[in-house]
Amino acid sequence: MKTKHRISDHLQNATDMAQGLSLTQAMNEAARCHLCHDAPCSQSCPAGTDPATFIRKLRLRNIKGAIRTVKGNNVLSGICALVCPTEQLCQKGCVAAGMDKAIDIGGIQRFLVEHGWEMKFNPLEKEEKKSGKLAVIGSGPAGLSCAAEVAMAGHDVTIFESMEKAGGVLRYGVPSFRLHGDFLDRELKDLKELGIKFNCGKTITRAGAEGLLKKGYNAVFFAPGTWKTVELNLPGIDLKNVCNARDFLAEMRSADQTKIAQMVKGKNVAVYGGGSVAMDVATTAKSLGANKVYIIYRRSMKEMPAARHDLDMALANYVIFRPMSIVTELMGEKGKLISLKGIETDWKKPGETSSANLVPVEGTEFNLKVDVFVTALGYQAEPASKEICAGVSFSKKGLVETRNDGVTTANPLIFAGGDIVRGPALVVEAVADGKKAGQKIIELFQKEHPGKKVAKRGTR
Ligand SMILES: Cc1cc2nc3c(=O)[nH]c(=O)nc-3n(C[C@H](O)[C@H](O)[C@H](O)COP(=O)(O)OP(=O)(O)OC[C@H]3O[C@@H](n4cnc5c(N)ncnc54)[C@H](O)[C@@H]3O)c2cc1C
Structure with a gap:
């Protein structure tokens, strides 16, 4: 078996992605965890991936449960495992670091996602069909995570994406030696199984968000990222x-x-x-x-x-x-x-x-x-982004101004998240925004169609 690249490894090939942990390696890593009561690892993940819970489940050999936690909490958890600066996030406060070295949380997370694929086990489930229709502008991590959240609640979701393929920076920015296109496609497949429609090669232009609302979408999630180079x-x-x-x-x-x-x-x-x-x-x-x-x-x-x-x-x-x-x-x-x-x-x-x-x-x-x-x-917002959403305010830097929750805009039917709100940030933060906006949009749809209950997803 090929061993995992360490940061000290010299790259052989520009598209050569490191091998993940084996079951034994992941179990050994989980066995080192101190199972801290206050779980600093879980507290410091912006997307709420909850390493403390999936590591505990893995230790108890509840592998399906661990996969359910990891994917249920973060639909792009495989990708985050590869691209997150874990030393600044979940691994930062790891107690094991004081005695030896921090638990390889990213490694365990990636193992669980890949093991789920090997087992053909996709824990992402769709609830009964409901009547809301969401349009998502941009298929980067923010757009994907919002789309998944709303699709899992049973609503109809379409993503509009300028580029030929979905993924945003994950596809066209992050180098292959860190995130290979095949890995991205595999994680996207799990989302496609939720029935999300992908309309790639379609750029939403001036007043396009309003146009989508007029066409029958009940809400828009705006996540075009920041693509203009300085x-x-x-x-x-x-x-x-x-x-x-x-x-x-x-x-x-x-x-x-x-x-x-x-x-x-x-x-x-x-x-x-x-x-x-x-x-x-x-x-x-x-x-x-x-x-x-x-x-x-x-x-x-x-x-x-x-x-x-x-x-x-x-x-x-x-x-x-x-x-x-x-x-x-x-x-x-x-x-x-x-x-x-x-x-x-x-x-x-x-x-x-x-x-x-x-x-x-x-x-x-x-x-x-x-x-x-x-x-x-560095990167900045595209000036054209401003023209897409009517009734939404933008800062001088061309970023969307949101309410305190970071995703609600001045237009009650338009939500935003990811780099277009934060400025250049992290994948896991874009995922967190998409998830939060998704929950707000589900609440909005629930208000518009009160008879149906919003079910809360559990992570058994
Ligand atoms: C080269 C590079 C490497 C990076 N590496 C890392 C890393 O290792 N780890 C990390 O955590 N973060 C990394 N980042 C930052 C991270 O990728 C971003 O924070 C994240 O991708 C933002 O997600 P997003 O969904 O907001 O936007 P994006 O990923 O930018 O996606 C936006 C999507 O919207 C589409 N779009 C734009 N306008 C329109 C329109 N009008 N109509 C339709 N579609 C539209 C774009 O084509 C794009 O696909 C990196 C960034 C870059 C540039």
């Missing part, structure tokens, strides 16, 4: 082999990766940014056979926003870090990038580590011979 105004930005992380990663997830592989193989690549997305690009470039890969980041290693796991993965794959540096110019020859110019930075006021406090340091100018330059400076 642009960089730099001399040479239009040269060949200069691109942004969104396009780079989407190309990697397309059916044919030859173009991107050719662009990178044997070449020097510079990635500009210090977040997890920058690390994903750098690790992917290395796994495609790039010669040298640099991460250039304006602040210090300490301020890098990347998750520890993603940073370690880049380090393990020999990515070279150039913190406290900015790029000032991209140099080209015959329209093609050949090098970059940069300068080191320092803090104007010592101890104050905001970007506004950075200054370039005279005499520290440097040149790097690079063939590819990828910007990874």
Whole structure:
């Protein structure tokens, strides 16, 4: 049996996903759990996946019960097991870490989901048919989780998605070595069995949410994410082999990766940014056979926003870090990038580590011979998103403004969640928003059609 990749592993292949735990490994891991009364692991999962309960059930060999808990609480629990920064969430307060190391909660969670597939056991059940009709805009984790919640309550749900395939960033952003398309398809299959209709290749445009309500949908869940990349105004930005992380990663997830592989193989690549997305690009470039890969980041290693796991993965794959540096110019020859110019930075006021406090340091100018330059400076809301929903207020940044619950908007029939509300955030937070909005929408449908009771899902 192949063993699970650890963060220290060097990637062999850009699409090679780590092997999951075996039954014995998962049982051994569960056996280390201290079964804490206050369960910090369960308290710190935004989506309420409840590791304490599924680990306890696994220890008692109630495997079906454990699968019911994990999938019943979080319909994308397999995906979350792969992409969540568990060290910042469920594993953060793990008592076992004080004596040895934290329980591999993500590993156990993934094992349960994959074991359910092996057993052909899908615990997601649909209640008797009811009359509500929900339209979901966007098939990322927020849209999928809301759709599942409402479909399980027996209502009719249709997802509208611009792209050819469902999944949002899970399909077109997160690299395959962390989440393979087959795994995503397998988790989507469980949702499709709930009767959710997927209308892919369909972009909802201006006043589209109202249009859907007029067409007979009783509510809309708006979850288009944030797909506009932060642009960089730099001399040479239009040269060949200069691109942004969104396009780079989407190309990697397309059916044919030859173009991107050719662009990178044997070449020097510079990635500009210090977040997890920058690390994903750098690790992917290395796994495609790039010669040298640099991460250039304006602040210090300490301020890098990347998750520890993603940073370690880049380090393990020999990515070279150039913190406290900015790029000032991209140099080209015959329209093609050949090098970059940069300068080191320092803090104007010592101890104050905001970007506004950075200054370039005279005499520290440097040149790097690079063939590819990828910007990874973050994502923003698409300006067009604002025009889709009438009666919904948006912030200056183009994000939806919600009530205190984080999902109810100024239009009582339109709910929103995921990155379009929070700004770039986490998959598990998008799942949590979708779940919460789903519950609100079920309540709304219940008010409109009082005779039918809303059943609460249990996790036996
Ligand atoms: C490269 C990358 C890597 C990441 N890695 C991680 C990670 O490892 N772990 C983690 O927790 N988080 C990660 N994130 C963040 C995480 O993916 C997002 O927080 C999450 O996907 C947000 O979910 P969402 O449903 O709000 O939006 P999205 O996933 O962005 O999905 C929105 C969907 O709506 C569709 N859409 C947009 N407009 C329309 C329209 N008008 N009509 C129809 N469809 C529309 C889009 O095509 C898209 O499919 C990553 C983000 C990026 C960009």
